[in-house]
Amino acid sequence: xxxxxxxxxxxxxxxxxxxxxxxxxxxxxxxxxxxxxxxxxxxxxxxxxxxxxxxxxxxxxxxxxxxxxxxxxxxxxxxxxxxxxxxxxxxxxxxxxxxxxxxxxxxxxxxxxxxxxxxxxxxxxxxxxxxxxxxxxxxxxxxxxxxxxxxxxxxxxxxxxxxxxxxxxxxxxxxxxxxxxxxxxxxxxxxxxxxxxxxxxxxxxxxxxxxxxxxxxxxxxxxxxxxxxxxxxxxxxxxxxxxxxxxxxxxxxxxxxxxxxxxxxxxxxxxxxxxxxxxxxxxxxxxxxxxxxxxxxxxxx
Amino acid sequence: xxxxxxxxxxxxxxxxxxxxxxxxxxxxxxxxxxxxxxxxxxxxxxxxxxxxxxxxxxxxxxxxxxxxxxxxxxxxxxxxxxxxxxxxxxxxxxxxxxxxxxxxxxxxxxxxxxxxxxxxxxxxxxxxxxxxxxxxxxxxxxxxxxxxxxxxxxxxxxxxxxxxxxxxxxxxxxxxxxxxxxxxxxxxxxxxxxxxxxxxxxxxxxxxxxxxxxxxxxxxxxxxxxxxxxxxxxxxxxxxxxxxxxxxxxxxxxxxxxxxxxxxxxxxxxxxxxxxxxxxxxxxxxxxxxxxxxxxxxxxx
Numbered sequence: 360x361x362x363x364x365x366x367x368x369x370x371x372x373x374x375x376x377x378x379x380x381x382x383x384x385x386x387x388x389x390x391x392x393x394x395x396x397x398x399x400x401x402x403x404x405x406x407x408x409x410x411x412x413x414x415x416x417x418x419x420x421x422x423x424x425x426x427x428x429x430x431x432x433x434x435x436x437x438x439x440x441x442x443x444x445x446x447x448x449x450x451x452x453x454x455x456x457x458x459x460x461x462x463x464x465x466x467x468x469x470x471x472x473x474x475x476x477x478x479x480x481x482x483x484x485x486x487x488x489x490x491x492x493x494x495x496x497x498x499x500x501x502x503x504x505x506x507x508x509x510x511x512x513x514x515x516x517x518x519x520x521x522x523x524x525x526x527x528x529x530x531x532x533x534x535x536x537x538x539x540x541x542x543x544x545x546x547x548x549x550x551x552x553x554x555x556x557x558x559x560x561x562x563x564x565x566x567x568x569x570x571x572x573x574x575x576x577x578x579x580x581x582x583x584x585x586x587x588x589x590x591x592x593x594x595x596x597x598x599x600x601x602x603x604x605x606x607x608x609x610x611x612x613x614x615x616x617x618x619x620x621x622x623x624x625x626x627x628x629x630x631x632x633x634x635x636x637x638x639x640x641x642x643x644x645x646x647x648x649x650x651x652x653x654x655x656x657x658x659x660x
Numbered sequence: 661x662x663x664x665x666x667x668x669x670x671x672x673x674x675x676x677x678x679x680x681x682x683x684x685x686x687x688x689x690x691x692x693x694x695x696x697x698x699x700x701x702x703x704x705x706x707x708x709x710x711x712x713x714x715x716x717x718x719x720x721x722x723x724x725x726x727x728x729x730x731x732x733x734x735x736x737x738x739x740x741x742x743x744x745x746x747x748x749x750x751x752x753x754x755x756x757x758x759x760x761x762x763x764x765x766x767x768x769x770x771x772x773x774x775x776x777x778x779x780x781x782x783x784x785x786x787x788x789x790x791x792x793x794x795x796x797x798x799x800x801x802x803x804x805x806x807x808x809x810x811x812x813x814x815x816x817x818x819x820x821x822x823x824x825x826x827x828x829x830x831x832x833x834x835x836x837x838x839x840x841x842x843x844x845x846x847x848x849x850x851x852x853x854x855x856x857x858x859x860x861x862x863x864x865x866x867x868x869x870x871x872x873x874x875x876x877x878x879x880x881x882x883x884x885x886x887x888x889x890x891x892x893x894x895x896x897x898x899x900x901x902x903x904x905x906x907x908x909x910x911x912x913x914x915x916x917x918x919x920x921x922x923x924x925x926x927x928x929x930x931x932x933x934x935x936x937x938x939x940x941x942x943x944x945x946x947x948x949x950x951x952x953x954x955x956x957x958x959x960x961x
Contacts, residue, residue, distance in 0.1 A: 445841065540746065543882045564865040567882065574956045578877035581844045581868065615958050655875045657916050658959065 360498070360604045361400035364391045365465045365490045366480025366593070368405045368429065371633060372440040372454075375447065377586040383633035384415050386437065387480035387503070390590035393637040394597025394624035395478075396422045397645055399604035402471045404428035404490070408436040408459045418638045428468050432459040447588050448562070467493040476604045478596060479523075481505050484515040491522050499609075501525040501600050502554075503592065509536045520553035527558045527596055542567060543574065558599070558618070560592055566618055573611070577618050580626035580652050587632040591625045594637070598624030598645075619656070623648045661799070661905045662701035665692045666766045666791045667781025667894070669706045669730065672934060673741040673755075676748065678887040684934035685716050687738065688781035688804070691891035694938040695898025695925035696779075697723045698946055700905035703772045705729035705791070709737040709760045719939045729769050733760040748889050749863070768794040777905045779897060780824075782806050785816040792823050800910075802826040802901050803855075804893065810837045821854035828859045828897055843868060844875065859900070859919070861893055867919055874912070878919050881927035881953050888933040892926045895938070899925030899946075920957070924949045 366388030372381045388405040395401045402425040407413075409431060416426050437460035441450035465486055475498040479487040487502060502523040508516050509532055516536075520526065526549060530542050537548035542559055546569035549557045559567040563585070568575040599621030606613050623645055630636045653659040667689030673682045689706045696702045703726040708714075710732060717727050738761035742751035766787055776799040780788040788803060803824040809817050810833060817837075821827065827850060831843050837853075838846035843860055847870035850858045860868040864886075869876040900922030907914050924946055931937045954960040 541884055541886075543884045561865070564862070565877075565879075574882055575958055576866075576879035576882055576956050577958060578866075578879070581875055581877055583842055583844045585842075611958075611961065655877050657876055657878060657912075657957070660912060 360475040360607060361402065362395055362476040362478060362600055362604050363402050363404065363467065363471050363474040363494070363497075364388050364395070364478040364480060365404040365467075365487070366391060366478075366482060367437055367460055368407050368411070369437040369439050369460075371589060372438070373442070373450075373587055373589050373632060375443040375587050375632075376445055377584075378632065380587075380632045382438070385439065385589060385633055387482075387593045389416075389419075389634070390593035390628065391478055391480055391597040391600075392419050392424050393634055394594040394628070395601035395604075396424050397624070397640070397642050398598070398601030398620070399476070401425065401601075402428055402468075402474065404465050404467055404471070406430050406432055406459050406463045408432060408434045411436045418634070425471075428466075428471060430466070432462070434459040441589070443588060447585050450589070465490050475499065476600060477501070478600050479503065480593060480596070481508075484508050484512050484519045488515065488519050488522075491519075499524045499603065501527065501596065503527045503596060504532065506532050506535055517552065523554045525556040525558060526554040527560060527592070527599075529560045529562070529592065533557070533559045543569075546574075556614070560595060562588070562591065565622065568614065568618060570614070575611070575615060575618070577615065577622065578652075578656055580622050580648060581655060582626055582630065585629045588629050589633070590628045594628035595621040595625040598622070619652055620645070620649060623652055661776040661908060662703065663696055663777040663779060663901055663905050664703050664705065664768065664772050664775040664795070664798075665689050665696070665779040665781060666705040666768075666788070667692060667779075667783060668738055668761055669708050669712070670738040670740050670761075672890060673739070674743070674751075674888055674890050674933060676744040676888050676933075677746055678885075679933065681888075681933045683739070686740065686890060686934055688783075688894045690717075690720075690935070691894035691929065692779055692781055692898040692901075693720050693725050694935055695895040695929070696902035696905075697725050697898075698925070698941070698943050699899070699902030699921070700777070702726065702902075703729055703769075703775065705766050705768055705772070707731050707733055707760050707764045709733060709735045712737045719935070726772075729767075729772060731767070733763070735760040742890070744889060748886050751890070766791050776800065777901060778802065779901050780804065781894060781897070782809075785809050785813050785820045789816065789820050789823070792820075800825045800904065802828065802897065804828045804897060805833065807833050807836055818853060824855045826857040826859060827855040828861060828893070828900075830861045830863070830893065834858070834860045844870075847875075857915070861896060863889070863892065866923065869915065869919060871915070876912070876916060876919070878916065878923065879953075879957055881923050881949060882956060883927055883931065886930045889930050890934070891929045895929035896922040896926040899923070920950060920953055921946070924953055
């Protein structure tokens with residue numbers, strides 16, 4: 360089954376203890392597609408400015424990613440600049456220039472409105488709702504969000520969550536959304552807000568998954584070196600949604616496999632800056648690391 | 661197989677967001693024994709002052725813990741006072757009164773020198789070495805330590821590690837001991853310092869286990885409420901060493917089971933203050949939570 364992703368395309372300027380890049384390809388839709396494409400056909404809906412070099416998406420198109428839903432608007436492409444400290448936790452945002460992204464009104468192409476899987480990357484929940492209103496009957500709606508919307512657009516977000524099957528968010532966001540200090544209580548509370556499944560992302564500490572009373576606690580892939588955490592959450596989502604769309608298996612086993620594939624694709628993303636490691640990646644490398652992670656997690660001897 | 665534990669017995673005064681206790685039974689040897697006793701016979705070597713109420717250890721003796729190695733010295737029992745913030749991370753130490761613990765010179769009773777398993781709880785590495793010199797030929801030496809010794813008695817600690825089979829320490833300590841910023845590299849580096857197995861404790865995020873090239877990343881038991889983290893590390897060690905001593909199985913499967921039992925016994929400890937939850941605990945409750953953790957970790961359907 361194929362996946363529609365709606366999100367951002369950006370030029371990122373990032374500094375970490377390992378180095379820095381300037382105006383490097385980034386954005387939630389880009390990172391998502393760069394991971395999901397290994398599992399399922401992907402169609403992107405996003406916006407770029409006239410300064411955008413379309414050739415930069417060639418590595419996606421060669422693997423069948425449909426970029427026809429990317430509109431070019433007059434003005435400059437979204438730019439984000441951030442810096443990570445020694446602990447590589449949350450980035451300190453140095454500058455955000457929304458540029459053409461400021462007036463982004465996602466228009467889903469006619470031919471993409473029947474997709475079975477929708478990934479709503481982290482944008483204004485009102486825009487995320489507008490995407491769902493354009494879709495016919497997706498089998499599974501997966502959604503990401505952030506504190507900016509939890510704090511600033513809570514009502515719209517709560518309306519959106521009624522129509523979301525799986526919510527992905529990080530630990531701080533989960534606690535904030537649920538008004539809980541404990542992450543297990545937070546995940547369960549969010550399950551009562553609409554999404555039947557909640558994935559709490561904990562960075563290097565993996566994920567907590569909640570579905571009704573059932574919990575699943577899975578590790579990240581333990582790396583010896585992380586160079587740039589940018590895009591970790593969206594490449595996690597890419598591997599996760601990609602694997603679910605590939606298998607169509609929503610059983611506990613299928614969800615676990617998808618969560619582990621998410622951990623694997625995220626681990627490749629953070630090993631290098633921007634898309635450096637993702638551009639030349641192949642499925643065999645992903646599957647080899649998936650097998651290693653299964654040994655590290657104690658599922659295979 | 662039975663276990664010799666050498667460590668502290670203390671009266672703890674602890675404040676957390678959930679409440680506080682004053683002069684409550686604590687100490688590394690006490691917490692360890694309170695968990696390990698469910699799996700294997702335990703013998704304690706420790707020191708208390710004349711003010712100590714020996715009846716407080718009755719719950720251990722009723723399950724066969726040998727407390728004859730606890731010496732009573734003139735003076736007062738070791739007292740520690742600490743406070744935890746909302747995040748329940750590391751405690752802020754408010755007061756430490758070593759009292760009789762200041763001159764603790766562990767003397768292993770003649771009858772305990774042939775034990776197969778030794779757990780050296782976190783004390784001065786020179787004292788930990790002196791314990792090993794009193795033992796005949798233990799099958800497995802498991803050791804805990806802390807930053808205070810890593811920074812202040814590094815040479816003695818490195819000598820000790822040559823004689824240690826399993827080192828337990830937390831993530832900050834592992835990075836500090838290895839001089840590495842990355843926890844995977846740290847765990848592997850410590851493996852080169854003597855211990856064939858390294859357990860990096862990550863609190864609510866579980867453990868990273870390293871043995872040669874092999875890594876194992878296992879979760880903690882996800883709790884909806886943590887009332888007092890005091891003793892988590894030592895009750896983890898108690899379940900871990902206890903299970904290994906019970907099974908005698910040092911294979912990957914046996915180590916994994918032991919690490920999960922450690923996670924389970926620690927989860928009971930932190931649900932309440934001091935020994936409150938551990939006093940009336942039974943093996944059936946431990947095994948039920950172990951089964952739940954196996955489902956949460958994705959090993960059983």
